[in-house]
Amino acid sequence: MKFVDEVRIYVKAGDGGNGAVAFRREKFIERGGPNGGDGGNGGSVVFVANPQLTTLLDYRYQQHHRAKNGEHGMGSDCNGHGAEDMILQVPVGTLIRNEQTGELLVDLSDPGQQYVAAKGGRGGLGNMNFATSTRQTPRFAQDGGKGEEVTLRLELKLLADVGLLGFPNAGKSTFISRVSRARPKVADYPFTTLVPNLGMVQYKDNLSFVMADIPGIIEGASEGVGLGHQFLRHVERCKVLVHLIDMGAEGEGRKPLDDFNILNAELKKYSAELASKPQVVAANKLDLTEARERLGPFTEALRRKGIRVYPVSCATGEGMQALMDAVAEVLFTSRTDKLHVEMPAKKAPAKKAASKALAKKAATQAARKGAAKKAPAKKAAAKKAPAKKAPAKKAAAKKSSRKPVAKKAVRKAPAKKAARKALAKKTVRKAPAKKAARKAPVKKSGGRR
Structure with a gap:
């Protein structure tokens, strides 16, 4: 059997039957009135998932599918016969898409699942349905509706658990x-x-x-x-x-x-x-x-x-x-x-990191050894240089600190001496008064004697 998993088909539902325009004409019955029957419904196109099928081969060579139309209404209140639906069997797992838009209409993934792809037209009403008290003899009826038509693309996806x-x-x-x-x-x-x-x-x-x-x-x-x-x-x-x-x-x-x-x-x-x-x-x-x-x-x-x-x-x-x-x-x-x-890749970076760490340690140790050999000369030079410059800086600092102090002392010394001389003068001037005060009682006492 040839395997076919994708086809393009055209489907059309049946049209509805037209309603009839008829009047009752019987012997001894006057003014029988309208008795036109209704038209039958058109058949629809229905897809059914069949688990016994595994290919879309049947639709490769027959690509047009039309459902039957409904029968027209007749007189004597006879309605038209409705058409049967067209059943199209497809494998389970068939996808139905609109060919023009590419829209997915349905996925028939379950056995027995049905989908109406094109709905049949509705049958028209006969003139007996339009009779009223004011319009007792209607001479018109309703036409049947048109069935749907569409172009579809069927795709088969097999239902399997393991591929x-x-x-x-x-x-x-x-x-x-x-x-x-x-x-x-x-x-x-x-x-x-x-x-x-x-x-x-x-x-x-x-x-x-x-x-x-x-x-x-x-x-x-x-x-x-x-x-x-x-x-x-x-x-x-x-x-x-x-x-x-x-x-x-x-x-x-x-x-x-x-x-x-x-x-x-x-x-x-x-x-x-x-x-x-x-x-x-x-x-x-x-x-x-x-x-x-x-x-x-x-x-x-x-x-x-x-x-x-x-x-x-x-x-x-x-x-x-x-x-x-x-x-x-x-x-x-x-x-x-x-x-x-x-994954063993987790251990590999650790080994690489350890080897890199060892390499870094070796490099740092080598650098330290080289620096240790060169360090004494540099340190000696560093020690000698500040030994010569430090006394000069300190002497300059001492001189700069001593000079302003000496000046201040020289400037302030006369003021202190002047203050001392003033105090001495005051004491010298006040001393005769005290002596006079001490001598005065002696004179007085001597007078009394």
């Missing part, structure tokens, strides 16, 4: 054929897988999940190289991505680490959300000798980024159980502990 990514011929088809009952084409040339394949994986404890295998992605896929990256839409709904690395890849410039970086770059170009999904990195083809030789450097390179690598061999089944356990844990518990590993 397989990798370069062409990396072993994705072999992987899904080993863990499920899917039997995709397996060959020894690139681009063996041209369409996505789904497989139901039966895990432990009656748990199961759907795995999708998509065609290989190569460098430049975002620009149309190879099969392009249009198939990446089928893993957008996946919760976990398994990145298969071809450890035995041969070719000019092919290295496992380069393949890993190139594929992640293509994922980011397609969708940043898709690139941020949890990835389980599996190093495949360990049954080859050259693959085991490349495993060590590749594991160490990803360990520096904190990413754990699961070595497996899809051909022999080596390491498959550990890989499936990691996938199931992320899928059912949302825990990503097994996908990461402790």
Whole structure:
């Protein structure tokens, strides 16, 4: 069966039937009045998600879909028959967009989900509906409404829980054929897988999940190289991505680490959300000798980024159980502990810092030793220089301090001497008075005698 995941179709709903203009004409009945019936409703176009379908192949060759119109009304109060809706079966996971505006109308992600893409026209009313007490013979009726018409674009995104990514011929088809009952084409040339394949994986404890295998992605896929990256839409709904690395890849410039970086770059170009999904990195083809030789450097390179690598061999089944356990844990518990590993890059800076610190210490010690050898000469010169200049400065300071003091003393000395002389004069002048006072009583007493 050919796989088709994108089509463009035109849908038109049915028109409603016109109302009838009729009057009752029977024997022995006068003035029977209007009896025109109503028209029937037109059929609508309805999309239904069918889990049994996996492709849009039916709409590739039949692109125009028209629902039936409603029947017209008739006399004798007979209404027209309404048309049945047109049911279009599409796979679960189909996106319906408006072709002109690009607007997403609906995502049919649940089985049995329905969506009315074009609504049918309403049937017109017959003339019996317009009869009144003042207008007993209406000779007109209502026309039916037109059905909606629109051009749609259908896109299929497969509903899968786990998606397989990798370069062409990396072993994705072999992987899904080993863990499920899917039997995709397996060959020894690139681009063996041209369409996505789904497989139901039966895990432990009656748990199961759907795995999708998509065609290989190569460098430049975002620009149309190879099969392009249009198939990446089928893993957008996946919760976990398994990145298969071809450890035995041969070719000019092919290295496992380069393949890993190139594929992640293509994922980011397609969708940043898709690139941020949890990835389980599996190093495949360990049954080859050259693959085991490349495993060590590749594991160490990803360990520096904190990413754990699961070595497996899809051909022999080596390491498959550990890989499936990691996938199931992320899928059912949302825990990503097994996908990461402790980064050894934290210790490397410490060693570098220690070596730098030792180098700095050695440099400082060498500088100190060199400075210690040159220091005595400099210190001696420093000691001699201030010894010669210091006395001169001190003598000048003493002289400058003594001169103003001497002047002050010379200037102030006469004032003190003058004060002393004045006091002496006062005492000299007052002394005769005291002597006279002392002598006076003697004279008086002598007179009395």
